[in-house]
Amino acid sequence: MASLDPVAFLRSTPPFHALPAALFEAAAGSLEIGYYPAGSILVRVGAEPLQHLYVIRKGSVRLERDGQTLQVLEEGETFGYTSLLTGKATLDVQVEDDLLAYRVPATRFQALLGDAQFAGHFAVGLSQRLKSSLEHSPVTTFKADLQLEVQQLLRRPAIWVEAGATVGEAARVMRDQRVSSVLVRGDPPGIVTDRDFRNRVLSEGLGPETPVASIVSRPLRTVDAATPISAAWTTLLDTGGHHLPIRRGDEIVGVLTSSDLLKVHAPGPVAVLRRVERMADRTGLPGYAAKVTEMVAALLGGGLEADLIAGYVARLNDALLRRLLTFAEADLGPPPAPYAWVVMGSEGRMEQTLLTDQDNALIFDDLGEAKRDWYQALAERVNADLEAAGFPPCQGGYMARHWLGTVSEWVQRFAGWFEARKPQELLEASTFFDYRKVGGALDIEPLEAALSSTAQHPIFLRYLARAALELRPPNSLLLRLRESTELDLKMQGLAPIVLLARCYGLEIGAAERNTHARLAAAVKAGLMSQEVFNVVGEAYKFLLGLRLRLQLRLAAEGRPAINKLAFSDLSAIERSRLKDAFRAIKSWQEMAAYHYQASF
Amino acid sequence: MFFSSPAWDSVTYWSLDIETGGLDPKRDPIIALGMLPIRQGVIRLSEAYRTLVRPEEGREIRPESVQAHQLVREEVREAPPLPEVLAEVDRRVREGALLVHHQGIDVAFLKRAFARHGRRWPSPPVVDTVELLLKLERRRRFSAPEAGGDGPSVNLAAARRRLGLPDYQEHDALTDAIATAELFLCLRGALRATTLRQL
The missing domain is CATH 2.60.120.10 (Jelly Rolls)
Incomplete structure (x- = not known):
């Protein structure tokens, strides 16, 4: 059958x-x-x-x-x-x-x-359904890379052609399915790869009408789905091939390529961290971003959830930054007065996965005012070094070389932002209000105090909420395969959640910056029900994971990271869960709209 | 109501497809057969019957036919002999109607085989999806005569694609029987046929 x-x-x-x-x-x-x-x-x-x-x-x-x-x-x-x-x-x-x-x-x-x-x-509950749809069963603890089972790397079922297919037909199937090999039915079944077309067809002067049967490799050397990656790697080396069919019972459930396996073989977070820590000077900077991307792809392939991976990336970036500060201090001499290096936006929230931009600022003790040049030089160096490490300069221009000042100046700025009413000012305020200190000895308690007083600025909060509610998820009834709809995962999915979570967090004066943590704090403060939290939280994780997979694919193709994707490019399960996620956001927004109209 | 015809979905249709060693019912063997029923308008995979057939003595698989069905003599040598398979077919088609795509081939082969092996052909009502396709085409031309041109292909795969059904692999007897059954359900809807006679 x-x-x-x-x-x-x-x-x-x-x-x-x-x-x-x-x-x-x-x-x-x-x-x-x-x-x-x-x-x-x-x-x-x-x-x-x-x-x-x-x-x-x-x-x-x-x-x-x-x-x-x-x-x-x-x-x-x-x-x-x-x-x-x-x-x-x-x-x-x-x-x-x-x-x-x-x-x-x-x-x-x-x-x-x-x-x-x-x-x-x-599962009847939406949050459970979203959870179970995350591509693999959630792995809560990080297993050593090479002990993961190969089946966790499989992304699609095996692609087959009939025993009687021609080379041309097989090539078309491979092109259409975007795979580098195809399995050939028969007893026993076999495999044909890109390489065979070169070595056994073209170089022999054969044409597309050549029967696939004459170039097929059989029998297949397969590994069981539960095989650890380390062992599969050995099998692949043994066979000298680049494609490894994976079997569950008597059934072939997919084909892994050597590059699939290489990705997982790449260093995990601990290894990247060690690389950062051992960096003796700036010559070690280039390649950092690529290493992080590689690690992210591997961890996602290993079944880790995107928010967990973002946590690793943030910690690695923090470690790198502290390293850069020591380089700069070594050049410039000790700081005239203590300072704090802060990151903002998605990095502040520990939600950046790929290194898409740098958002940072420098705050120094009022006593350092007279030596402003020293801090300017520090910022210049660190911004340039981050760029060398692969963080593109931020398009919005929120970089420490432009955004530095004394604590008093910053307290002033924060106060000014509470008066923000225009979209540009609100955007600025939002980015900065997600700040997180990653280096330096300065205590920035005065800023924390300012931030936790946001609730005393109800008009500002209302404007912030209004901006958050203006971002709307698409109407799920309009999401149709045949409409070739394009979606913006950031503006239509992630941003509505992030912005609204920020409003809640600021309203209750929560110290958390992370979206998930802000939502949890809102539940604790009685601003949100556990049920809504579950649903929105899972929707957020799902969207993060989906965007990460999209961006990794773009990165692999050497294209810039964008947030847009065609609805029809998603798998059936992703389409259906995406609709669930959008619905979850929409119903939360309706509740929030009521809250901000009623209370402010 | 002597001439009343039963409601279309009260009839059991056995969708059937055979692979043959050539195109001549007089000389070429049946080498594979697949069939499955449509009951209450629903195709039932659980009752699918699929078998290879051992060619009778003196009947050979023509080389040009191998390209389609991919079967060679070695593969069918151990298969059940034709009389055994015919008994299975006989038992099933007596239940209702026989559904095929192009009876000129399948039914001709079956009738010859039944006769050769001393079995009376049960003469079930035959529903042919090729005829239904032509009927649908005639209606469309009647309502849009300006369309003109040659009639569209009645090839199973081409017809399915035209009607929005998915591509299935061809020339596997059971898969073709499934493909025919789906095409039938689709055509039945398009023709708005409500009784067996209208099919």
Whole structure:
């Protein structure tokens, strides 16, 4: 049955992709296929509930209640589980575009719920659903890199061609799927790679009509999905190849390339830290950003959550910065009076993953006023060194070489920001209010005191909240495959959460800067319910992870990090969870709008 | 109501596809067969029947046919003999209607095989997706005569793509039977057929 197309599609669709082979086979054996013309009503509220879990193969359905469309589901998405789990029909399901659906009968679905991961996918709570959708089961403790299992690196199912395919057909499949190898059906199955095309086809003067069977390598040398990466690395070295098919039971679940494995083999955070600490002088700076990017990719591949990774990156950047301060002090002599080096914006919140810009400022003791040049020189050096290490200069210009001053001057500035009403001033205030001290001996308590008094400036807070609420997630009903919608993960997803969390944090005078920590503080202060916190918190983590994967891909292609992506480039599960995340933000914004209108 | 025809979805359709060692029903062997039912309008994979067939004595797989089905003599040598397979087919198609894509080939091969092995052809109602495609085409031309041009291809894969169905691999008997069954459900909707006779 495994080679039947409907079964293969089901296998690649979450949560079926993660089922053990025996459970999946049983489910596949019970598969049914239905076709429903546009306009068909599959179920109505209060009527007989659905008796199957539906997986959309082609077409789309609308989930409606009281004539209002709540969701539109498309290819690769599932429905019917609410009926199956609760025994009630709580929504109308109407076919919008002619629907071809694969479906699993209720009894079989119930049996599959015995698998924890499968069941987690259908968790009723939104926060749990978002959580279980983070690409892998959350790994809370960091395992030594090389003991991770190879299956955690797999990103997609194996790509196959039929035994009778030609080289040209195989090449087209590889181009369309953007892979460097393809598996060839047969007994035993084999593999063909980019390299084979060069070495066994072109260099032999053969053409695209050459049968793939004449250049295939078989049998496959596979490794089990649970093999530690270190052992897989050895296998790859043994075979001298660059592609490693991964098997779970008798089934091949994907192919890893040597570069997939190399990424994980790269240093983890401890190794990068050691590199920073051993840096004797500035000659060690170039390449730092690349090392961090490599580490981030590896950790994400290793199943770590994006916010955790951001925590590592922040700590590494802090360590680097302290190193740079010692270099500068070595050049300039000891400081005339104590100073504090602060980072701001996403770095201040410890949420920067890739080194996209530098946001920093320098604060020095009032006693240093007469030696202002010394601090200016320090800032110049450190800004330049950061640039050498791979932090692009900040486009907004929030760099210490422009933003330095005495404590008194800064207290003055903070006071001025409380009067901010214009968008540009508000943006400035927001960036600076996320400051975090990373180096220097100066105590900046006066600034902390100023910040925690924000609640006494209700008009400022209201403006801040208004700016936060102006950023809106897209209407999830407009998110359609066929519309080729482009999304801005930052402006439509992350920023609405970050900005609103900042408002809450400032309102309660929280010392935390991190978005997640600010939200937690808001719960503690009674400003937010635990339930909303769970949902928004998971939405935030999901968006961070999604953006990080996007940016890593761009980095790998040598393109600048942007936040825009096409909705249709996402996998079915990502599309569906993204819609969940946007909905979570929207409903939180509605509550917040009420709060800021009512209280300020 | 002597001439009433049953509602389309009260009938069980056995969608069937065969792979053959050539195109001549008189001389070429059946070498693979796949079938599965549509019950209450839903395709049931759980009842799928899929088998290779051992060619009868003296019937060879023509080399030019191998390109399509990828089967060679060694692979079908151990397969069940044709009479065994025909018994399985017979039992199933008696349940309702037979569904094929292009009966000129599949049904012709089956009838010949039944006759050769002394089995009476059960003469089920035959629904042919090629005919349904042509019917749909005629209706479209009637409503939009200016469109003109040659009729579109009735090739299974091409027709499916035109109607928005996904691409499946071709020339595997069971996959083709599934592909035909889906195409049937799609055409049934497009033709707004409500009874068996309208199909």
